[in-house]
Amino acid sequence: MSKNEENFVKEITNIEENFAKWYTDIVIKADLADYTDTKGCIAIKPYGYAIWENIQKYTDEKFKASGVKNIYLPVLIPESLLNKEKEHVEGFAPEVAWVTIGGQDELEEKLCIRPTSETMFSNLYSKWVKSWRDLPMVYNQWCNVLRWEKETRPFLRSREFLWQEGHTIHATAEEAEERTQKMLNIYAEVLEELLAIPVIKGKKTDKEKFAGAVDTYTVETLMHDGRALQAGTSHYFGQNFTKPFNIVFQNKEGKEEYAYQTSWGISTRLIGATIMAHGDNRGLKLPPRVAPIQAVIVPIAIKKEGVLDKAQELYQKLNKKYRMECDTRENYTPGYKFNDWEMRGVPVRIELGPRDIENGECVLVRRDTSEKIVVKLDELEEKLDTLLENIQKNMFEECKTNMEKRTSTAHNLDEFVEKINSNQGLIKTMWCGSEECEDKIKELTGAHSRCLPFEKEVIDDKCVCCGKPADKFIIWGRQY
C-alpha cells in the first residue's frame, strides 16, 4: 500500500469509535453530498442523487400500480391555511421558515415554506370534492420541504429535504385505513427489497404520532450502531382535517358527509439509513438494486497493450444490462482505485489484467464479503447476475442478524437500563399505555417508544415501568 492509499483510508473515522463522525466522513468521502453556505441545507451530489433517483423510480412504479397519481402544489402556504387545524399548527409552526417579502413589497399575510402539505391539500380537496363519485383522490407529490431544525445532519435531519408526500381522501373510514396500510406495505418493500434493510411495522403511540393524525403507522429500522430510525410513516387522519377545512361530499344516499383522509411519506433520509445500516470501515456499502454503479471494471496494468481495449469491450457489453463504470484514470494506481470504489460502496469490482485476459478470465471482488471469485469472461454476464442477487440477499441477512442481536427483552426498568446500555438496540417490553410511563422511560434511558408492532408478542403481563397490568406489546430504542 502506497503512502497515498494509506492516507486515503486513514481519513475515515473508525466506525466503532465514533459512529456519528464516521457517518459524516462517508457522506463527504463517498461524494454523496456537501455542505453549503445555506446553513443546515446540503447539496446532494451526483452520486447521492443517483441513489435518490433509484429510490424514486422503484417507489413511484409501486405507487402508480396501486392507483396513486402525481400532482404538484405550491411550496408556499398562507399562514391562515396552516393555522386551520390546531394540533397540526402547534406541531409545525415553531419550525417553519416564513416569507415576508415578495418582490419589493412587505406581504400582507406571511407565507410559510411547506414543512408538509396537509393544509394545502385539504384546502384544495374542499374545492375538488363534491360527490362520492369524485372519491377517492389518491394523490402524491415529489417535492422539497423545509423544517427549521436546530441541529442538522446530512440526509438524516436537514432543514430542506426531498421527499414524497401522498395525501388521499376517501368516502369511508375503512377505505382510508386500508390505504394507510397499503402505503406502509410499499414502504416496507422499498426498505427490505430495494435497500436491504429489515423493518418492523407498527403503530406509533399517541405521544409519538404525527401532529393532527388519529393514527400514525411506521416502518422502524435499526442502524449499525444500534440506534433506531423511523424510515417511513403513514397517517390516518379520520375527519381531523376534513372538519376544519369543511370537506363535505354527497354520499350515495344523497346526504352530506365529511370525508376521510390519509397522508404518507418517505424522504432522502433513506439515503442516510442506507449508509448507516450497511456501511463499514472501508466506506459505503450499497445494495445492488439501488447502487448507481453495480459493478466497476478496474483494468490492471492499464498501459499494457490490449488491456484498456478489453476493459472497454467488457464495459460496453455489460453496460447494456447493468449500471457499470470502467475506471480508466491514468493518474491513480489500481490499489487507490480499489479503495476508492470500496469507499463508494460499489457492490462488485471486476479486476482485469494482462494475465487474466490471456487466460480468458477476470476476478470479481464482492464489496460485502471481500470474497474474490475467478470467472471465465464468457460466463461473466450470467455470474454477475447471480452474484448481485446474492449480495443483495446477504446484505439484508447481515442487517437482520444485527437487528436480532441488538434486540433485547425487558421486564422491569432496571433490566431495561442495563440492556440498553450494554447492547444498544431495540428493547421489547409490555406497556400499560400511559404517557407517564413513556415519559419516564425516555427520561431514564434516552429511549423513545418506536412502535406497537403489528406482530404482537406476549412477554409478561405487567408494564415494564409501573408494574401495573399491561397487555400492550411495544418496542423502544434510542433514535436518530
Added chain:
Amino acid sequence: MSKNEENFVKEITNIEENFAKWYTDIVIKADLADYTDTKGCIAIKPYGYAIWENIQKYTDEKFKASGVKNIYLPVLIPESLLNKEKEHVEGFAPEVAWVTIGGQDELEEKLCIRPTSETMFSNLYSKWVKSWRDLPMVYNQWCNVLRWEKETRPFLRSREFLWQEGHTIHATAEEAEERTQKMLNIYAEVLEELLAIPVIKGKKTDKEKFAGAVDTYTVETLMHDGRALQAGTSHYFGQNFTKPFNIVFQNKEGKEEYAYQTSWGISTRLIGATIMAHGDNRGLKLPPRVAPIQAVIVPIAIKKEGVLDKAQELYQKLNKKYRMECDTRENYTPGYKFNDWEMRGVPVRIELGPRDIENGECVLVRRDTSEKIVVKLDELEEKLDTLLENIQKNMFEECKTNMEKRTSTAHNLDEFVEKINSNQGLIKTMWCGSEECEDKIKELTGAHSRCLPFEKEVIDDKCVCCGKPADKFIIWGRQY
C-alpha cells in the same frame, strides 16, 4: 346533442374571439391545473402533471445520454451570494421572495427562494473545482423556482414553476460554447419531436439576453394566435461568474485560470406552449408522444351484453403497449364522453358498440382531423401504431404551416406595422444592431426581437428601422 352536452361545449370561450380566455378555460376544463389560495401559484393536477412527467422522462434521457448528471442544491440562497454578480442581481433581485424568519427567529441574513441557481452553483463550483481533471462538471437539477411576477397565467407565467436548470463548468471557452449548442439542440428536439412544435433556433440580442450572460441562445416558437413564445434558453457565461466567485483551476500547463460556464433551462411553461400551439374550439389537442392518454375506448350501449367485457379486453391488450383509458362511467352518455375526451385532447378515440363487436371491428376517431376510420379488431394494434405516428406528424405540419403563414418580411417601419397588425406573427427584417432601433420597434409595434436566427437570410441591405446599412438578419414578434 343533449342539453347537457351543449352546455359542456359552450363553456369554452371561442378561440378566435378571446384567445387568452380560451386558454385559461382549457387549463381548467381539461383538468390540467387549478388556482390556489397562494396568489400567483397554481396546483398542477394529475392530468397536467402527467404531461410534465412525459416531458421530464424524454428530456432527462437525452440529458443523460449527453453526459449530464443530476444533483440537488438548496432552494434558499443567502442574499450575499445572490449579490455577487452585478448584472445578475440587478436582473433578479426585484422579483424574488425573501425568507426573513426561520423557526422563531428573525434571520441575521435574509434568504431568497431561488429564482434560478447560477449563484448557488458557482459558489459550490468554487469549492469543487481545483484542477483541469475535475472538469467539465455537467450538472442539472429538476426543481421548483420562484419569481414574484405581478401578472400571472397558469403554466406561462406562474410565481412558482417547475423546471430543470443545467449549470456546467469547463476548462475552455470552446467546450462551454459547444455545450450551450448541444443543449439548445436537445430543446429543439423536445419541442419538435415530442411536442410537435416547430422552432427557430437563434441568438438573443444583448437587450433580451439573460442577466449575467455573454450570449443567450433560444428556441422560439409561435402560438396559434400569432404570438411568439420563448420555449427554452441556453446561456454562455464565459467567465462572468467564475471571476466574482473566484472559480479557478490549474490547467494542464500548471497555470491557474478562471473556468467557463453555461446554464440552460426549460420549464412547465412547455405545457402552456403545447396548449396554445395545438388547441382548438373543442379543447386541448395533445401530440401522441406526450399525451398521458394516447387512446381512449368509449363503449357504446355499455349495458348491452358483452360490450363492457369486450371493451375491457381491448383495454387490457392495448394498455401493454399504449397509454390507454377505458371510459366505463355509467352516468354519462357516449356523446358527453366524446366531448369530454376531446376537451382533454386525447389523440384517438376508439368507439366500440354491439354492432361493431358483431362485425369484429371498431371505429377510430382522430382528434386532430376528426376523421373516422373503421378498423378490424384483429388489426387494431398495428393500425393504432401507424395512426398515432401520423397524428404526431400531422400536428407538427399544421403547426409549421401556421408559422409559415404568419411569418412576413418587412423592409421599413410602415411595412412592419402594417404586417404585424394585419397578420400577427413573426416579422423578418434586417437590423443595424443598435438598441435604439430595437426599442423604437418595440414601442411602435409591441414586438420584441425574438432572435438572430442561425439560419440566416438576406432580405435587403438596410435596417428596417433606421435605414442605415445592416447585415444582421433578425426576427420579431409580440410575445407571451
